[in-house]
Amino acid sequence: MVNYYDILEVHQEVSVEEIKRSFRTLIKKYHPDIHSRNKLWAESKTKIIIQAYKTLSDSVTREQYDKQYKHLFQTRKKSSFSKKETTLDSDIQARIRVIFFDLLEGHSNSAIDNYERLLQDFDAIDFFSYLNHRDYIDCKFLLAEAYEKLKRYDVAIELYEFILERGKGSTNRRHLLHEIKERIRNIYCRNLARTAPPEKALGYYEKVLKLNLYKNENAFIYKKMAECFLKMEEYENALKHLNIALSLKPNLQGANKLKTKLKLHITDFAI
Structure with a gap:
């Protein structure tokens, strides 16, 4: 469960007026129009800020949220004395959340370091299954984007192609799937094929053709x-x-x- 107070950068006893002030400041700070180079990251960031604001600015939904969060906190506290597997799951989920929020905040290097440590610790686990579907896709995308910026194209391609495969036949988030196709095309054509020998470049171009572009x-x-x-x-x-x-x-x-x-x-x- 996401801590909406942390998202809005306020404490739990804060007034509605302070929530509104913080919301306005954060929306201006992360608005997609001023982050044209990282628009999807900014969109993801503003969406969660808006969701947090809607929940906490209304007295009824805020009370419900506080009760749920308190219950979850108490449940997690009790679960620390339960089975080892439950503790392990909680640890993985917490570490995945840290990675996701680092990506949302633009801390790519930190996110990748934590992700690769997690890979070393739990090699055979699909970490992203610990997120809901939308966060799962966003986290994969932002991670792929981070690897692409570091010119680690093999990992970026693997993550982008995974999202594309998962999105086949889906009518949801078509804009995201289209952008992923463009990014895969650009990596193969601009970054890999240009410097590759012709035999290898052909393989990259064949993969691009499979994207069914215009x-x-x-x-x-x-x-x-x-x-x-x-x-x-x-x-x-x-x-x-x-x-x-x-x-x-x-x-x-x-x-x-x-x-x-x-x-x-x-x-x-x-x-």
């Missing part, structure tokens, strides 16, 4: 694959992929330059 984007990918085959001196394959690219986008930029190069190597060149 025609124009796929046309660009097929052109890049044609360039790879040209470097590998597989001219027929290069021509084949260039033809596919042009069938998707006839006025594709850079295609004429590629045609000129292929004409030097293919007799009876036709496209």
Whole structure:
């Protein structure tokens, strides 16, 4: 259970007026419009601030929340004397919450350090099952984003692709799934394929094609694959992929330059 008093940075005996003042300050501080480079993080942050405010600014919901929180605190206190497995679960959940809030606060390095320590301690556990579904997805996304910023693309891709797989067939949060596709595409095309040998770059481009992007984007990918085959001196394959690219986008930029190069190597060149 989230501590809404901590979210609003106030103590438990605070007045409604103080809650309102803190809410206004925090909403301005974390508003997505002033965090354009990290908009999803800001959206997640403001959503939980708004939820905390709605709960604590109303006397009825605040009283209900306080009772639930007090009951949970007492239950956890009693459970410290129960079975070892229960204590272990509570420890994992608490550590996952710390990771999640570090990510929401933008403390990426701390979150990753704690996450990797958790991996060492409990290798076979799906830690994120200790969160509700929405927090589960947000936490995975923010963690992937943190790894991407540190240029640890292999881990970022694994986390992004996991979220994408979980979201297949879902109509919820389409904007998030679309953004994840774009991030996967950018990592493969801009960060990995550019510096990879053509044989390996082809593998990255094939993975991008599986994302089912728009025609124009796929046309660009097929052109890049044609360039790879040209470097590998597989001219027929290069021509084949260039033809596919042009069938998707006839006025594709850079295609004429590629045609000129292929004409030097293919007799009876036709496209």
